[in-house]
Amino acid sequence: MIAQMIVRNLFHRKLRTLISVLAVGVEVALVVVMVGLTTGMLQETAKRIEGIGADIMLQPPSSSIFLAFSSAPMSIRIRDRLKTIEGVRAVAPVLLQSSTSGGLDVVYGIEPESFRAVSGGFVFHEGRELREGYEVLVDDWYAAARRLRVGDTLQLFGHDFKVVGVVEHGKGARLFVPIRTLQQLFGAVDKASLFFIKCVRAGQTPHVMGELRALFPRYEIRPLKDLLSMMTPSSLPGLEAFHRSMIALAVVIGFLVILLSMYTTTLERTREIGVLKALGASKAYIARIFLVESALLCAAGILAGVGLSYLAKGVLTSIFPTLSVQITSVWLLRAAAIALGAGLAGAAYPAWLASRRDPIQALAYE
Amino acid sequence: MEPILKTENLWKIYRSSQVEVSALQGVNFEVYPGEFVAVMGPSGCGKSTLLYVIGGLTQPTRGRVLVDGNDLAALSDAERTRLRRHKIGFVFQRFNLLPTLTARGNIAIAQHIHGNGFDPHRFAVITRMLGLTERLQHRPAELSGGEQQRVALARAVIHEPKLLLADEPTGNLDTRNSEIVLGMLRQLNRELGQTIVMITHNPEAAAYASRVVHMRDGVIVDGIPAD
Structure with a gap:
């Protein structure tokens, strides 16, 4: 009733x-x-970073898990020391910068060869690999959102970058430029924001992490397989x-x-x-x-x-x-x-x- | 026989800022089971206040009201509500039906509030007696004034109250509908033995009652057999 x-x-x-x-x-x-x-x-960001295929991420002390907030205080020469650790197959330095042109995007400055060694390489929808200078790779989602094709120009950090390739999404960032270009643009010559490390076998990850902790006791050393569970709202200030x-x-x-x-x-x-x-x-x-x-x-x-x-x-x-x-x-x-x-x-x-x-x-x- | 309703030296004083108005000034009044009593008097003599007090809608300032042996003045608000639910039925001048419910819903809600669930037999008897069988699916806005008051009447008696209180039940009706409603009140009284107290200022309406009492200035002034 x-x-x-x-x-x-x-x-x-x-x-x-x-x-x-x-x-x-x-x-x-x-x-x-x-x-x-x-x-x-x-x-989605965590999945993209996981998608790189690295096993470990090494960052300077007190670095955030959120890469957009990272700086570049590490010498790129640390790579040489990392390569000597038993069980390490490849090391890829990455310099990060946030671009605010048309939204907040994290741009990866990479060395094509080392990044390929860690990640297995990009899947190209069109175009070619990065070389030198003001070149940029964009992922397919970014290209679709901005209607970009190979040969187009994309303005980043006040400079015109030529789109040389459109790649499958899921390899860390949506934008990739040569690391040297980014280092020169931001006065960070021979610097890197982080290193992605690939082990010879995934089972060696704990051992390599132990070695890294001994060598770089105050550095942030994170296994990438746990990144998804670590990237929660509570971990972002x-x-x-x-x-x-x-x-x-x-x-x-x-x-x-x-x-x-x-x-x-x-x-x-x-x-x-x-x-x-x-x-x-x-x-x-x-x-x-x-x-x-x-x-x-x-x-x-x-x-x-x-x-x-x-x-x-x-x-x-x-x-x-x-x-x-x-x-x-x-x-x-x-x-x-x-x-x-x-x-x-x-x-x-x-x-x-x-x-x-x-x-x-x-x-x-x- | 014990009275179903008895008031003893009943006073009701309304206080507003520094003004006091004595609506009831020592009412002594008895109603016996099966009676149909009309309370007559001019506007402002305290008829409606008397109805509200004996119906437990408001507390008297002084005196006692006994309904079926329960002293309303000694009951809490919740206890008076419970007594109203089980022993008293109200019919108002303005019908006061719930506009969103059908006639059936308006009657059934009284049974629902009463708490004994829907009694189809009682429902059928009452709606047939009041001539509502064909109008049950209509909402109040689709019913005439007479039909609305008959629905209100059905709602008031559906749970078999000991006492039916009617406040100027024909005040908003034309002559023909007034006669129908008054006839039905008399029928309820005679056929079902329903005890009724009806407030009216209309002598023709009062003539339907078995007893008429007159009120003036907050007191009952006499008791006159109507037949």
Whole structure:
């Protein structure tokens, strides 16, 4: 009986119901897409680094796992020492720079030969390997997003780079330039930001890492197979706070919308509340009507939010093909719980007010 | 026989800032099971206040109200709500049906609040007696005033209350519909033994009752057999 009354009440004010559902949907989508975007980018970056095929990554002391924040204080000559370690097959120095032309991109400065030795080489969609000077390789996603072909010019760091090849994605970065060019551009001659190390056999990784730790005790030495699990929002400074801020914003939106919606509903239905009280409805009975009504609004909003999230993902990835939005069932459930909690909290005050309304005043309400 | 309703020196004083209005000034009044009592009086004499107090919608300032032996003044708000749910039915001048529910829903919700679930037999008896069988799927906006008041009547008696309280039940109806509703109140009283207290200022409506009492300035001034 209550369910019938609640459903009919929701349909009685269709526009208000629709707006409330949409607001809760936006709340859910905001959480899911924001978290999905940041997590997706991290995971996609981690997969790309793993995709290089190296076994170990050596970075200077206190370096971040997030390579965009790395600097270049290491001498490239460390490579010679690394090569002498038993079990090491290849070492590839990489100089990193972040480019902000048209978005934030990490550019790898590489030596084609050593990078090939570690990674097995690029799969070329078109073009050729890097040589010297202002040449750049772009991966296929980047090329598609920027509509780049071999022979086109790409401006990086205030210089025009010639696109000499389009390669399969998944080898660390989306942009590769000769390491010497990058060293000269940034005054980092003979410097590298990190070394990718390939072992003769994968089973030798622990041994090589032990040797590395003995030789470079303060350096960051990470096995690449664990990178995916290490690249989480909690390991990126500020990202957790960003997530919490987004969630707080979403909670406030959901809370206020449901509060306003249910408050106007209780005002509008004051006489009904009086009638129900006259019929002997308890305070709990009346509060339950409004709480269940808001829970239904939230449930519909959550469904709308799931749809909106996938819609937003589709739109974002079609406009920005290099973006990765990771929508997970865990965050869908969390966003649903957040929306439901915020909605019920928002409905609590109007429900409480309704349950305490004086029946005679309510019956006389115009 | 014990009265189903008894008031003893019942006072209700409304206080607003520095003004006090005594709506009831020592009402002594008894209603016995199976009676149909009309309470008549001019506007502002305290009729509706008396109905609200004996219906447990508000507390008296002084005095006692005994409904089926329960002293309302001694009950908590929750206990009065429970008593209302099980022992009292209300009919209002303005029908007060829930606009989103059908006639069936408006009647059934009273049974739902009562807590004993839907009783199809009782439902059929009442809706047939009140001539609502063909109108049950309609919403209030699709019903005439007389039909709406009959739905309200069905809602008030569906859970077999000990006492039916009607506040100017024909105040918003034309003559024909008034006669129908009053006739049905009398039918409920005579056929089902329903005890009824009806507030009215209309002598023609009061004539349907088995007893008429008059109120003036917050007190019952007499008790006159109507038949």
